[in-house]
Amino acid sequence: MSAGDVVVRVDRGRCVGTGLCAATAPGDLALGADGRAEARRATSSAGDDLTEAAELCPVEAITLFSAADGRRLAP
Numbered sequence: 001m002s003a004g005d006v007v008v009r010v011d012r013g014r015c016v017g018t019g020l021c022a023a024t025a026p027g028d029l030a031l032g033a034d035g036r037a038e039a040r041r042a043t044s045s046a047g048d049d050l051t052e053a054a055e056l057c058p059v060e061a062i063t064l065f066s067a068a069d070g071r072r073l074a075p
């Protein structure tokens with residue numbers, strides 16, 4: 001784990017399946033079989049695309065936390 005690692009949490013009960021996040025950060029987010037978003041891995045590298053995905057979500061279902069100290073990074 002590096003200092004730039006983030007934990008991506010998706011509130012699947014809140015997700016309305018727009019697919020915006022998966023289109024923005026396809027390496028880290030995907031739509032599951034039920035049409036709702038899910039994280040593709042437990043931790044990801046912090047990056048502009050992931051931050052943008054969290055900020056774009058219309059229902060704020062995606063939250064990024066620092067893997068190092070749990071601090072909320074976005075949105």
Ligand code: SF4
Pocket residue numbers: 010014015016017018019020021022036037056057058059060061062
């Ligand atoms: S952008 Fe938000 S509402 Fe749309 S698929 Fe991703 S988590 Fe769900």
